[in-house]
Amino acid sequence: MGEDDNSQRRQGHPLLRGGGAGATTKAGRRYTHGFSASQMLALAAVCGALAPSLQPPDDDDDDDDNDKGSAVRDFLMASAADPPVPDEVADLMARMCLREALALVRAVLWLLGTRLGTLALCGARCVSWRRWMWFWWPSVVTFAEMDVERREDALRRWSRVTALPPLRMFFLIAKVFCLYVFYSWIDESSENPHWRAIGYSPPTDEAPAEDDPGAATKRPLDDGVVETINLTDASLPASLAKKGLTVTDDTARNVCRVECDVAIVGSGSGGGVAAAVLAGAGHKVVVIEKGNYFTWRDYTSVEGPSMNQLYESGGFVSTMNGSGLLLAGSTVGGGTAVNWSACIKTPDHVRKEWAAEHGLPLFVGAEYAAVMDKVFDRLGVTSGCKEEGLQNKVLRKGCENLGYKVDSVARNSSEGHFCGSCGYGCRTGDKRGTDTTWLVDAVDRGAVILTGCKAEKLLLERRRDGGGVRDKRCVGVVAKSTNPAITKTVEVRAKVTVSAGGSLLTPVLLQRSGLTNPHIGKNLHLHPIALAWGYFPEDAAPDLAGMKAYEGGIITSLHKVGDADAAQHRAILETPLMGVAATGTQMPWVSGRDMKERMLRFGRTVHIFSLVRDRGSGTVHGERRIAYRLDAEDRENMREGLRRALRVLVAAGAAEVGTHRSDGQRLRCGAGMTDEALEEFLDGVSVVRGPQSKSETWGLFCSAHHMGSCRMGTTAGDGAVDARGESWEAEGLYVCDGSVLPTAVGVNPMITIQSVAYCLSNGIAKSLSGKAN
Numbered sequence: 001m002g003e004d005d006n007s008q009r010r011q012g013h014p015l016l017r018g019g020g021a022g023a024t025t026k027a028g029r030r031y032t033h034g035f036s037a038s039q040m041l042a043l044a045a046v047c048g049a050l051a052p053s054l055q056p057p058d059d060d061d062d063d064d065d066n067d068k069g070s071a072v073r074d075f076l077m078a079s080a081a082d083p084p085v086p087d088e089v090a091d092l093m094a095r096m097c098l099r100e101a102l103a104l105v106r107a108v109l110w111l112l113g114t115r116l117g118t119l120a121l122c123g124a125r126c127v128s129w130r131r132w133m134w135f136w137w138p139s140v141v142t143f144a145e146m147d148v149e150r151r152e153d154a155l156r157r158w159s160r161v162t163a164l165p166p167l168r169m170f171f172l173i174a175k176v177f178c179l180y181v182f183y184s185w186i187d188e189s190s191e192n193p194h195w196r197a198i199g200y201s202p203p204t205d206e207a208p209a210e211d212d213p214g215a216a217t218k219r220p221l222d223d224g225v226v227e228t229i230n231l232t233d234a235s236l237p238a239s240l241a242k243k244g245l246t247v248t249d250d251t252a253r254n255v256c257r258v259e260c261d262v263a264i265v266g267s268g269s270g271g272g273v274a275a276a277v278l279a280g281a282g283h284k285v286v287v288i289e290k291g292n293y294f295t296w297r298d299y300t301s302v303e304g305p306s307m308n309q310l311y312e313s314g315g316f317v318s319t320m321n322g323s324g325l326l327l328a329g330s331t332v333g334g335g336t337a338v339n340w341s342a343c344i345k346t347p348d349h350v351r352k353e354w355a356a357e358h359g360l361p362l363f364v365g366a367e368y369a370a371v372m373d374k375v376f377d378r379l380g381v382t383s384g385c386k387e388e389g390l391q392n393k394v395l396r397k398g399c400e401n402l403g404y405k406v407d408s409v410a411r412n413s414s415e416g417h418f419c420g421s422c423g424y425g426c427r428t429g430d431k432r433g434t435d436t437t438w439l440v441d442a443v444d445r446g447a448v449i450l451t452g453c454k455a456e457k458l459l460l461e462r463r464r465d466g467g468g469v470r471d472k473r474c475v476g477v478v479a480k481s482t483n484p485a486i487t488k489t490v491e492v493r494a495k496v497t498v499s500a501g502g503s504l505l506t507p508v509l510l511q512r513s514g515l516t517n518p519h520i521g522k523n524l525h526l527h528p529i530a531l532a533w534g535y536f537p538e539d540a541a542p543d544l545a546g547m548k549a550y551e552g553g554i555i556t557s558l559h560k561v562g563d564a565d566a567a568q569h570r571a572i573l574e575t576p577l578m579g580v581a582a583t584g585t586q587m588p589w590v591s592g593r594d595m596k597e598r599m600l601r602f603g604r605t606v607h608i609f610s611l612v613r614d615r616g617s618g619t620v621h622g623e624r625r626i627a628y629r630l631d632a633e634d635r636e637n638m639r640e641g642l643r644r645a646l647r648v649l650v651a652a653g654a655a656e657v658g659t660h661r662s663d664g665q666r667l668r669c670g671a672g673m674t675d676e677a678l679e680e681f682l683d684g685v686s687v688v689r690g691p692q693s694k695s696e697t698w699g700l701f702c703s704a705h706h707m708g709s710c711r712m713g714t715t716a717g718d719g720a721v722d723a724r725g726e727s728w729e730a731e732g733l734y735v736c737d738g739s740v741l742p743t744a745v746g747v748n749p750m751i752t753i754q755s756v757a758y759c760l761s762n763g764i765a766k767s768l769s770g771k772a773n
């Protein structure tokens with residue numbers, strides 16, 4: 001931010017600016033990671049090799065922008081071995097790694113802290129020869145004592161090694177956590193010292209007037225929200241009672257018991273819509289949400305704390321083999337608070353497939369089509385975009401230059417919405433998630449939202465009449481506050497319970513509660529994506545000058561890969577939000593210098609992803625225990641989409657393009673590049689397997705769309721719930737989220753999930769009314 005700039009950084013909520021739990025600031029930081037001194041020496045040495053101190057070029061003094069030149073020199077000379085990065089990395093690993101991954105990290109670091117262990121893992125790289133009199137003797141040093149070039153060489157070997165998969169996994173974990181911290185760490189002013197050098201400038205706000213009335217403005221959900229983060233054991237029962245709930249404080253059992261008609265777990269696309277519909281039908285609704293409540297004034301767009309507060313496990317959820325990185329919202333509004341605004345209706349061929357092949361006539365009926373229109377209307381969906389950002393301009397320009405069709409993407413925002421950081425919460429309040437639409441409707445009709453409260457298990461009882469297929473009855477939910485000051489268990493008793501925690505967590509809740517239907521956790525679909533990138537210098541084209549890749553609407557254009565006349569497509573091309581730290585962790589690492597040089601081009605590096613409607617599937621075995629495989633057809637479709645994305649980037653005028661394959665696959669473009677050279681490069685593009693593959697090269701896929709892990713079926717042998725969303729095992733237990741979808745949708749699923757939730761919750765309301773009669 002320049003000195004003559006009258007705008008300032010928004011303060012926002014303390015939890016979102018790094019001033020609260022999970023913060024990465026200097027002041028008063030106490031680390032509890034438990035790594036030993038020798039392990040920390042080894043970890044610092046690893047960090048210092050991944051992001052080493054480099055000698056700046058001699059001509060840096062001639063930089064036209066002295067301030068920028070100084071920032072670049074400081075960035076190149078900075079090392080991730082410098083405090084506080086290693087301790088922050090260790091702390092983040094201790095909090096976010098699965099126990100097996102953390103055990104691997106600790107074991108490798110312990111070995112690297114010894115000479116023998118370093119010799120075993122690094123070979124001759126840790127051996128030097130020393131002369132004594134007229135003899136030369138080999139000397140073995142620890143990893144921390146090796147020079148940085150040898151440490152980098154060892155890391156490259158671990159990245160390529162096929163005989164010892166754990167070493168490659170260690171490399172991946174170390175690289176992800178180190179570079180994430182290096183680029184997301186912030187000081188007391190919520191600033192990172194490297195952002196200016198790499199061309200990133202966080203959004204700013206105009207300085208508010210001293211008498212700004214907005215400071216005291218009531219939040220949309222204040223009439224119904226109970227935030228346990230601000231409560232204690234003593235104040236919790238009274239706070240719930242003030243919202244009109246029947247509350248019993250059972251001090252003997254240390255339980256706070258709540259009575260209602262409907263208990264809903266989760267507040268995203270499924271839970272938010274269900275809450276509105278059921279509260280609107282006159283039922284007392286309690287929504288249980290694990291995350292905290294933030295509004296547009298709270299959001300800061302600061303990547304580290306925003307990821308920590310708004311995403312499941314801070315965004316560090318992966319498949320168990322490390323091949324896939326999964327993003328899921330974990331705040332009031334769920335994924336709708338952090339998604340990228342794309343609003344696409346369920347494709348006709350998918351609806352017909354679900355009706356014909358899965359016996360679900362709901363999807364081809366007039367009711368479902370009308371509900372999709374109703375969802376569009378409630379979200380205020382617009383079809384146009386007044387101005388596109390750099391990434392979408394590149395996608396559109398490249399497609400048009402090649403004669404490919406480009407579709408505009410409808411969004412739940414105004415046509416002038418230019419926010420490029422909605423993935424960290426929409427700072428303008430323009431994007432309309434469930435937290436500003438359906439949940440507001442629910443609260444207006446008497447619903448209560450209990451935040452910072454995690455559902456632990458369902459309350460199931462045996463039916464005295466045997467129950468036929470359903471021999472159990474669900475009578476509520478047991479939950480625990482995430483606030484350590486609250487030790488009471490919250491027991492929400494309800495006539496009907498709705499699980500809407502999403503495809504990664506709903507099956508966990510059902511399994512943890514003792515349900516055994518074989519489809520619970522199975523048939524997980526993820527819409528896996530592969531990323532292509534293109535670098536566009538400032539002088540690449542006049543129509544792209546002065547723009548930054550992180551500015552503007554995140555998804556405003558879309559291209560379908562495949563036969564234009566076919567109902568189905570092989571892949572779709574869209575553009576992502578790529579934060580600074582996310583870019584550092586996902587870009588391939590081949591050397592410390594190469595990575596820093598890539599990051600210096602961050603602001604002008606455009607990403608396009610290839611997304612497929614996956615035929616392969618995965619299994620949710622438990623919380624953050626997700627197994628998934630891409631089948632051969634999925635992999636080939638992703639590859640075709642990736643090749644198309646690279647063609648589009650080249651056609652739009654990229655100076656260089658590449659993929660995220662571990663070997664740093666890239667191609668320099670420009671006037672001297674021939675068609676033959678481009679085709680040869682594209683022939684070598686592949687969607688490689690994850691870090692546990694037997695190939696020297698590997699890659700990761702990403703996913704933000706999760707579906708099908710408790711799918712609907714016409715019988716208990718076909719699905720976990722019936723066509724009305726009710727569990728085949730427990731009466732009164734319903735699922736209303738993306739997990740009920742029979743297969744992947746093939747497009748951004750928000751509208752599909754909300755439409756399904758609306759239909760299912762309408763059925764639940766009718767069922768409750770029938771029981772009342």
